[in-house]
Amino acid sequence: MTEVYLDNAATTRALPSVVEAVSRALAHAYGNPSSLHRKGMEAEAILKEARGLLARILDVSAGEIVFTSGGTESNALAIKGTAYARRRRGRHLVTTRIEHSSVLSAFRDLEAEGFSVTYLPVDREGRVDPADVRAAVSDETTLVSVMMVNNEIGTVQPIGAIARAAREKRPDVVVHVDAVQALGVMPVRPKELGVDLVSVSGHKIHGPKGVGALYVRKGLQIQPLFGKGSQEGGLRSGTENVPGIAGFGAALRALAEETGEERERLRSLRERLITELLEIEGARLNGARGEGAAPHIANFSFPGVRGEVLVHALEERSVYVSTGSACTSRTVAVSHVLKALGLPEEALESSIRISLSKLTTEDEIAFAVAAIKDAVASLRRMLSRR
Amino acid sequence: MASVILVRYGEIGLKGKNRPAFERRLVENVRRALGSGAGAAVRNEYGRIVVDFGEAEAVPGWALDRIRSVFGVVSVSPAASVELSLEAAREKAAALVEERLKSAAGPLRFKVETKRSNKRFPLTSPEMNARLGSFLLRRFPLLEVDVHRPDFVLHVEVREKAIYLYTEILAGPGGLPVGSSSTGLLLLSGGIDSPVAGWLAMKRGIRVQAVHYHSFPFTSDRSKEKVIDLAAVLSRYSPEPVPLYVVNFTPAQTAIRQHAPAAMVITLMRRMMLRIAERLAKERGIPALITGESVGQVASQTLESMAAINEVTSMPILRPLVTMDKAEIIELAERIGTYEISILPYADCCTVFVPEHPETKPKLEAVRRAEERLAIQELVEEAVATVERIEPAALALR
Known part of the structure; x- marks a missing residue:
């Protein structure tokens, strides 16, 4: 086995059809979608196709899709765009302690501008209690933003219940969902969930980096982040990233052709990974097991071995994983997600994240499990005192 | 005209x-x-x-x-x-x-x-x-x-x-043209001090070569990249690029950690680094070593500690920063162009294993006793045998 890539929550490998679509768009469909001539229409057709595919997958209409530069921009557009558009109705916003850093940084910016933000706690598995959402929402609240799948531990939030709880207190509150880690591994249907804004990203589903989208419920007014151009319904000015969107489209096409079996396969790989790694002495799973978690992300701690050191030891064995808490010099930058779970210190420092994708095979999981067992044992030996 | x-x-x-x-x-x-x-x-x-x-x-x-x-x-x-x-x-x-x-x-x-x-x-x-x-x-x-x-x-x-x-x-910077004095081997970490020490040695006309101790997987390849970048910056002040020798320090480091009292780990690691540096220098006809030590800057840089570390070699060790304050060193690092690289947050090989309370006045007796449990010669041989030379040509391109 040459290499086993299990860092798919960070980014995924592009599918051959994606590479092909990007390359074709760069070489041939190089026109500007806004141009009146045929070259412009060719490029526009690419946008239209990708937009249609995403709309079908999300079960929304094509006019509700805004292409962006990725998850970070989608989140910023949703959060700031709503807060600004509704600042006269209220200046209170609700989110959770375990959101992605792009979401948290948008909220911190808003706090600096005078908005107040409630950061909801989570339980030991990383789940938000809808009752806490109900309690947090007040007359002043204009936005609730909760991620669907946590990027570090894979825990799935009860989005439908959260949206209902929020609306019980304030029917016109806007609900945003960061579904960047959810798209591709579980159904994401805004209308079923009852939410207004949904962020997704291309490179987490084997598409290119630098492209993503935001679902904006028809009729919802939000303020653009920059300029008021003519593209993307006035919400995102600038010439569209045609090659990126072409690649995103190819990834969406592959996703649309998938069956439920693929998700079952992923889920069983995750279960196998968990069962076998928990055989390691002292090992613990951070987050949820079974249906409460996404099928592609699992976070473990192996006390006594620093996450970062284990990442490098695995890299030596051609297995690529991630760590939530990065060790810098003498201080450990502890992951805010793991901290919110209330993990003990040694579990915090020794955590790694393993994330799968539809390209992951059974053999790769077996190889990775063997490598992790070997690396943990050998590091523990190296770090022991005689 | x-x-x-x-x-x-x-x-x-x-x-x-x-x-x-x-x-x-x-x-x-x-x-x-x-x-x-x-x-x-x-x-x-x-x-x-x-x-x-x-x-x-x-x-x-x-x-x-x-x-x-x-x-x-x-x-x-x-x-x-x-x-x-x-x-x-x-x-x-x-x-x-x-x-x-x-x-x-x-x-x-x-x-x-x-x-x-x-x-x-x-x-x-x-x-x-x-x-x-x-x-x-x-x-x-x-x-x-x-x-x-x-x-x-x-x-x-x-x-x-x-x-x-x-x-x-x-x-201009004054000093003597690099190459007019002989060569020194610089112990180059990823920190702020050692690149400045190398630069000051160059100022006296010394041609500098560098050695770095790498402890994969305890430190990442990014921290090694950082040291390569530092060597490349130093190379700008030298008529020819500063060659960089990367030593795989993991075996020595783990042996020390396994066998020595925690408080003594730093002293023993430094002694090991000097032994390896001395061997590399001798093999290359280099007569002196250069370090970025400054008295009292950290616990391991007391005079007692320097004495305990210095004991393993008779080669002169130049310490151009020995009496400088941290602020003075930082000012020079900024001027030379190494500061921005040095402060990148990748752990270097000293930091991962540092105990909470290192010995500030190691006793030679105790140090020697602790080393009796280590296969010193073999560890030095192993380190020297696996040294990687980063090609100066690769540095020149940066």
Whole structure:
């Protein structure tokens, strides 16, 4: 086995059809979608196709899709765009302690501008209690933003219940969902969930980096982040990233052709990974097991071995994983997600994240499990005192 | 008419019989600093170096910057070189003054200072001063003469083949040309101090090679990349790139950690690093080691600690930073261009294993006893045998 890539929550490998679509768009469909001539229409057709595919997958209409530069921009557009558009109705916003850093940084910016933000706690598995959402929402609240799948531990939030709880207190509150880690591994249907804004990203589903989208419920007014151009319904000015969107489209096409079996396969790989790694002495799973978690992300701690050191030891064995808490010099930058779970210190420092994708095979999981067992044992030996 | 940079050197002019060798070295270093595509001729001319850009309108700023980073250079002046005639000197002087006035807010006080080494030139220095001075005063109403507190000095040098005119004297780094002293092996970590120590050693003409201790998987390849980047920055101050030897320190480090008392780990690690460095140096005919230690900066840099560490080698260890404050070191690091790289947050090999309370006054007896449990020679051999040399060519490209 040459290499086993299990860092798919960070980014995924592009599918051959994606590479092909990007390359074709760069070489041939190089026109500007806004141009009146045929070259412009060719490029526009690419946008239209990708937009249609995403709309079908999300079960929304094509006019509700805004292409962006990725998850970070989608989140910023949703959060700031709503807060600004509704600042006269209220200046209170609700989110959770375990959101992605792009979401948290948008909220911190808003706090600096005078908005107040409630950061909801989570339980030991990383789940938000809808009752806490109900309690947090007040007359002043204009936005609730909760991620669907946590990027570090894979825990799935009860989005439908959260949206209902929020609306019980304030029917016109806007609900945003960061579904960047959810798209591709579980159904994401805004209308079923009852939410207004949904962020997704291309490179987490084997598409290119630098492209993503935001679902904006028809009729919802939000303020653009920059300029008021003519593209993307006035919400995102600038010439569209045609090659990126072409690649995103190819990834969406592959996703649309998938069956439920693929998700079952992923889920069983995750279960196998968990069962076998928990055989390691002292090992613990951070987050949820079974249906409460996404099928592609699992976070473990192996006390006594620093996450970062284990990442490098695995890299030596051609297995690529991630760590939530990065060790810098003498201080450990502890992951805010793991901290919110209330993990003990040694579990915090020794955590790694393993994330799968539809390209992951059974053999790769077996190889990775063997490598992790070997690396943990050998590091523990190296770090022991005689 | 030509544009030139006049390069002055001080200390090396005093070195008696060695002088020609020093001068050749400096000329060569200036040449290399400029690179082959500079389109400039570099020659030594009566105790100074002239970098001649021929017909170029002015000397390029980048060339000035590069020469100002060459050790041994005391000062530089961008100058114009004209033929040996008063007419030519007047014309160029007027152009230089006009340039000055353009960027000035009001009137300027000036004086002319002529040096004449070419005694066949018909006018004496005082005569040149007077002639050029009065010409300029007539030509530019905004000029005034002030020989005591001038805003600028128009320097005129009458030489064998040309007259040089300039108004600026810019400081160089001083020191001796790199390569005029022997070679030292620098212990280069990813921190702030050791690159500065290497730079200061270069300042005394020492050619520097570097050794880095890498402890994969306890430190990442990014921290190694960072050290390579530091070596590349140091290479800018050297006529040839600084070669970097990367030692796989993991076996030694784990052996120490497994067998030694926690408080003594740092002392033993440093002793190991010195032993390995000494071996690498000897194999390469390098007579001295260089470290970034500064007294009292961290617990392991007490005099007792230095003594305990130093005991393993009889090779001289240069510690250019030994009495400097952290603030002074940081200031230099910023000036050299290593600071921004050094503060990148990748763990270097000392930090991962540092105990909470390292011994500040290690006793030699105890240190030796702790080492009895280690296969010192074998660990040194293993480290030396697996050393990786980062090709200087790879550094030059950065």
